[in-house]
Amino acid sequence: MLLELRRLQVPPGQRVLLQDVSWQEFETILEELGEHRGARLAYDQGTLEIMVPLPEHELRKEIIGDLVKALLEELDLEFCSLGSTTFKNQLMVQGIEPDQCFYIQHEAVVRGQDRINLEIDPPPDLALEVDVTSRTHPSIYQRLGVPELWRFEKGKLQINVLIQDRYVEVCESPNFPGLPLIEVIPSYVEQARIEGRNKALRLFRRWVQDQIGYKTK
């Protein structure tokens, strides 16, 4: 039996898999769903996952993204954040829309660029996934060659670094060496939840400044 895609409705917090989806169909689906949607897609060699996040997921994603931006600003690292842009590579038959992602080392390469094509452009330097239990996502990031993946799950931050094409959990982000982010980020996420976003960000910036000052002394 045939069903039109637009009749499928994935409730918030839920996901569905579509099997035997060709690259061409994946492209058509991306086009049909458009940019303004709550659903997040991940495509892995013929299997398309459609996931609709819960509002609390979006909240955490925003605050962690803001903390990373504050960190980059305080460290005076130029960056470009591309949010949930669809990253895809037809040659690898992979595509993903992260919760948030950043070009840092490769910022200059993509600066001013409206479209990213992973067959030519480098992948983002850092991707962020919040409460995504899907097992396929890390393997897609792996194949797309995203060097650093942050996974925030149940209040814990896990930093994964691509070493010889595989993610290895590490205690320190290579993008931010010397900073105990695994402990610090979750505590400011919690603080934002209780005391408000602005206050948490302000305190976080101060903490980063203290760390830099301490290091340069």
Added chain:
Amino acid sequence: MVTLQLNQIRVLPGQRLLLENVSWREFQAILQELGEHRATRLSYSRGILEIVAPLPEHEKAKVILGDLLKALLDELDMNWESLGSTTFQREDMKAGIEPDDCFYIQHHALMIGKDRIDLTVDPPPDLAIEVDVTSKTKLSAYELLQVPEIWRYQNRKLQINLLQNGKYVESPISLIVPNLPVLEGIAQFLEMSRVAGTAPALRGFRRWVREQIHGR
């Protein structure tokens, strides 16, 4: 416009998917295509078809709840027929449901030896069991099929819903044995089964039921 084959869609355990603007004929075609041997449960109401794939722990809770109900009926010397997750549907109401479990109790005699149920002639089950999220689609299907009582268990909390003027309302008592504090008893031994195991909880529950009967 992108179209998909129904068999391309996979709902993973613990997940829920809605299909919109589904006609009665399509619902029938989907039922047929999916067949009997599947892990998913369907509900259909107001043109929306919901597909749910339960988690193993969901199935476990369902079985224990069913066992407690059967123990209760057994101790009270009452009869029942269980129809599990049979698809109940009525074309005139444009509704269908596959409960987690269901029972004919007051109407058990009508169901003995019956292989097929036609809800335009037969009564709906007297009691249905629903574990986890009882969505709008499910509740509305139950309403349309006029199932008088639902036991809902979600987030380790049990509630009894009774159909009153076409809507479900939470109730402290069950229609099966209105004179026993069934909600309290079942909830207590459900919790006990999580700690002490299923069999001791069932035995404890049977004792509790006997005390309730003789204590009166």
